[in-house]
Amino acid sequence: MSLRYALLGLLADEAGSGYELTKKFERSLDRYAWHAKHNQVYQELNRLAADGLAEVVEEGARGRKTYAITEAGRADLRQWLLNPPRNPVVRNEFVLRLFLLFALDPKEARVVLAEYAAAVQRDLDALTALVESADVDPADGVLPDPLAFGHLAAGFGLHMLPASRDWAHWAIAQIDNWTEEGEEKSEAEDGARGA
Amino acid sequence: MSLRYALLGLLADEAGSGYELTKKFERSLDRYAWHAKHNQVYQELNRLAADGLAEVVEEGARGRKTYAITEAGRADLRQWLLNPPRNPVVRNEFVLRLFLLFALDPKEARVVLAEYAAAVQRDLDALTALVESADVDPADGVLPDPLAFGHLAAGFGLHMLPASRDWAHWAIAQIDNWTEEGEEKSEAEDGARGA
């Protein structure tokens, strides 16, 4: 049911067509919260309309339909937000890969971790630039609504990305520390190799 | 295919029966990395055996079968670890809910965030206790293998949980700051209420 609520959430922010919602999904939810493809979005929008949680408010060129959330939809979304499922589904291929690194030898694991840290840093730089470009000076009294869609999510990224980068660096240090212990000798035989 | 690699990873750590692997899955991967139910585990083990990536090495009481990873399985796992899928799947009902909080009014969102922060803190306390009880003094020279299964994962939790707790507190502060701006008056009318 999560896809359903993800879409209701996007619709609660503003009405949109399947195409627009798919794009918004990719920009806002796809990376950290929920993943879905365009055809799944279209199908779920049909179901939401059939169940009275959303409705078509406009039909445009080449079959374009704009959906809006209904009162029933808002109520349903609100209930879901207030009553969390007790065993939320978590699937993360990134993290899975990182957790299974022990199956590689230390050198290989080190490379994977370094690449991961670099990718996270790139994401963080991009997000920082995005936030700065959109920011309102907090000193001028006209604070942006902190619940505005995207604001909490951006803050989430700004908190979590440095933590996962730091974890990767910590893991690399653990490995380096340990391999030195085990084989003090092999220091010289192997020059630096960039990734 | 992620479930397949999750199981190969667990088997790379040590051989086990479907039941044992299910339990290990729940303890180690379920919360942050990948989620699966027992029947899916059994089915995937059958497929792994059919594909020659795992093999039954022991049959015990009441149909119990112990599986071990094969060389082909190790090679397959290694390839997956070294060649990440470019668009890893991420699904997280927790995060989804948090991203959609804007659909609640500030007071309700605040409560959800406070409960979330408290739950994260409980997880962190439990993990800290677990790590301390299992820890070897790093000063005595006998460092544990940093790639030992669970070590990297535990470190991940120790890095990420504080960050997500801090994010929740930041989000609450944002909301408080903003609602004060908007309605300086309502300060007195509402006493403290514990969650």
Next chain:
DNA sequence: AGAAGCATGTAATGAGTTACATGATTTG
């Protein structure tokens, strides 16, 4: 002997992916 938990599975359904299909509009 009965209850709790061990241990493995099947069947039906629902959610998600991949591949395919189609046509309109905008941009160069």
Next chain:
DNA sequence: CAAATCATGTAACTCATTACATGCTTCT
């Protein structure tokens, strides 16, 4: 007018969940 991108969908398949089913072993 050709290419890119907008825009929506269907069909077949695989992955995942829910509900059901079965029998063993250990503990009380």
